[in-house]
Amino acid sequence: MEAFKRKDIVGIVHELGILISFIGFIMVLPTIVGYYYNEPTYYFFYPSLLIILIGIIIHKFTKPIDIKLKHAMIISALAWLLASLIGSIPFFLGIPYFSYLDGVFESMSAWTTTGFTLISNVESLPNALQFWRSLEQWIGGIGVLVMVISILSKTGTSAYYRAEAREEKILPSTTNTVKKIWQIYLLYTLIGIGLLYLTGLPIWDAINICMCGISTGGMSIKNSSFPYNTLAKIVMISIMMVGGIVSFNVHHKILTGKWIEDIQSKVGILIIGVSSIIIMLSSNIDLVDAIFTVVSAMTSTGYSTVSIPNLGNLSLFLLILIMMVGGATGTTTGGIKLIRLIIMIKSFYYNLYRTILPHNAIICKKIGKNMLSSNLIIDAYVVGFVYVLHYIITTLFLISMGYDPFKSFFESVSLVANMGLSVNIVNHSLNPLGKILGIFMMWVGRLEFISIYIFLFYLLKNILKKKNN
Numbered sequence: 001m002e003a004f005k006r007k008d009i010v011g012i013v014h015e016l017g018i019l020i021s022f023i024g025f026i027m028v029l030p031t032i033v034g035y036y037y038n039e040p041t042y043y044f045f046y047p048s049l050l051i052i053l054i055g056i057i058i059h060k061f062t063k064p065i066d067i068k069l070k071h072a073m074i075i076s077a078l079a080w081l082l083a084s085l086i087g088s089i090p091f092f093l094g095i096p097y098f099s100y101l102d103g104v105f106e107s108m109s110a111w112t113t114t115g116f117t118l119i120s121n122v123e124s125l126p127n128a129l130q131f132w133r134s135l136e137q138w139i140g141g142i143g144v145l146v147m148v149i150s151i152l153s154k155t156g157t158s159a160y161y162r163a164e165a166r167e168e169k170i171l172p173s174t175t176n177t178v179k180k181i182w183q184i185y186l187l188y189t190l191i192g193i194g195l196l197y198l199t200g201l202p203i204w205d206a207i208n209i210c211m212c213g214i215s216t217g218g219m220s221i222k223n224s225s226f227p228y229n230t231l232a233k234i235v236m237i238s239i240m241m242v243g244g245i246v247s248f249n250v251h252h253k254i255l256t257g258k259w260i261e262d263i264q265s266k267v268g269i270l271i272i273g274v275s276s277i278i279i280m281l282s283s284n285i286d287l288v289d290a291i292f293t294v295v296s297a298m299t300s301t302g303y304s305t306v307s308i309p310n311l312g313n314l315s316l317f318l319l320i321l322i323m324m325v326g327g328a329t330g331t332t333t334g335g336i337k338l339i340r341l342i343i344m345i346k347s348f349y350y351n352l353y354r355t356i357l358p359h360n361a362i363i364c365k366k367i368g369k370n371m372l373s374s375n376l377i378i379d380a381y382v383v384g385f386v387y388v389l390h391y392i393i394t395t396l397f398l399i400s401m402g403y404d405p406f407k408s409f410f411e412s413v414s415l416v417a418n419m420g421l422s423v424n425i426v427n428h429s430l431n432p433l434g435k436i437l438g439i440f441m442m443w444v445g446r447l448e449f450i451s452i453y454i455f456l457f458y459l460l461k462n463i464l465k466k467k468n469n
Contacts, residue, residue: 017062027044034127037128073454088100088107106118106119113140141214141243192235196235199232214243240299263339294319298322299332309423390444
């Protein structure tokens with residue numbers, strides 16, 4: 001792969017100008033919330049105007065190019081980074097004890113729907129800042145790029161779509177697929193808000209909690225994460241499962257009256273059932289709380305109704321395994337994904353089966369009604385290996401900082417897989433190097449590594465090229 005030419009860089013910056021303006025426009029929404037609650041809004045209003053202006057200038061004075069996959073990968077990687085760098089400004093300006101690094105961590109956690117927070121007292125935040133955290137997660141749930149693909153449709157939308165690891169199409173056209181995902185997402189958000197309100201939650205709580213739940217982000221507007229009644233817990237379990245277990249493709253078929261048997265949903269529900277019973281018995285907690293915790297872990301939401309550090313070691317280890325895998329593809333969840341786990345198990349089974357068959361026997365490898373190709377198997381193992389490698393690297397780093405090995409492993413998996421459940425290693429007192437590592441791991445985990453490392457590769461290649469010249 002050759003280094004990028006000047007026109008490639010200019011073309012990438014051109015497309016990012018649209019994204020920067022888009023982020024500036026959505027920062028206006030918390031400003032409206034602040035005005036409604038008679039709160040200071042300078043840390044939203046003025047930055048939003050400046051960001052919109054910068055985005056427009058960048059887009060106007062740069063030229064577009066024919067977007068190829070390599071460009072889309074770079075744009076995808078930079079989009080999440082820029083969104084976090086820009087989204088951190090209100091946290092930095094609005095929270096007295098927050099450094100800019102703290103703001104970037106908080107914003108990256110929100111955009112990537114990880115759900116970790118460095119804020120010590122969430123309930124003391126202005127409503128505008130609470131809403132901004134929720135809004136970042138809600139938009140981040142279906143992806144910043146997915147939201148703006150329709151704007152960028154003239155420059156190869158399919159490349160953008162693939163760059164975000166969302167290859168499952170609902171409709172033949174990528175643009176129509178994205179629009180349909182948006183419609184489904186908005187519909188379920190409105191239904192979720194209504195159901196939570198009917199359980200007795202104040203409308204403000206229902207809006208924010210649902211936005212964070214359907215996006216599987218999990219940041220809360222309460223210090224104790226999810227301090228609501230049992231009925232609200234049950235509704236939230238459903239919302240989290242909709243966001244993280246059932247893919248948008250299945251939602252579309254259900255809503256259009258075409259039922260589909262989804263193997264990921266079946267396996268996910270089986271894991272939830274078995275794991276919940278084990279955790280209930282091993283940690284002596286209520287069944288609803290056990291189910292809530294497991295669903296929150298599998299869907300990468302990160303809400304909790306029990307004290308995670310106080311759970312038994314068996315429960316914590318089981319949650320680690322669940323977080324490593326995550327939910328279904330085509331959802332807002334993180335982790336390796338259920339389908340890759342199923343592919344790895346199936347391929348292992350077929351390899352064992354081959355040993356008892358004649359040498360020239362032909363095995364028809366399938367998952368449900370679909371053929372299991374060698375490329376799918378290789379992809380599953382490669383992505384799984386890269387996830388595990390990053391889990392180990394992050395764990396070793398935290399151990400080197402003096403943290404307990406078991407808790408370090410739990411926190412590392414939660415960071416890389418964008419889960420957000422915590423054993424209290426990640427907090428405001430975390431070493432700055434730990435915060436930088438956390439930002440990087442949430443970033444690479446959200447985009448499943450490829451986009452980020454392609455960006456870093458081209459960045460290094462261009463730097464070396466300049467030095468040689």
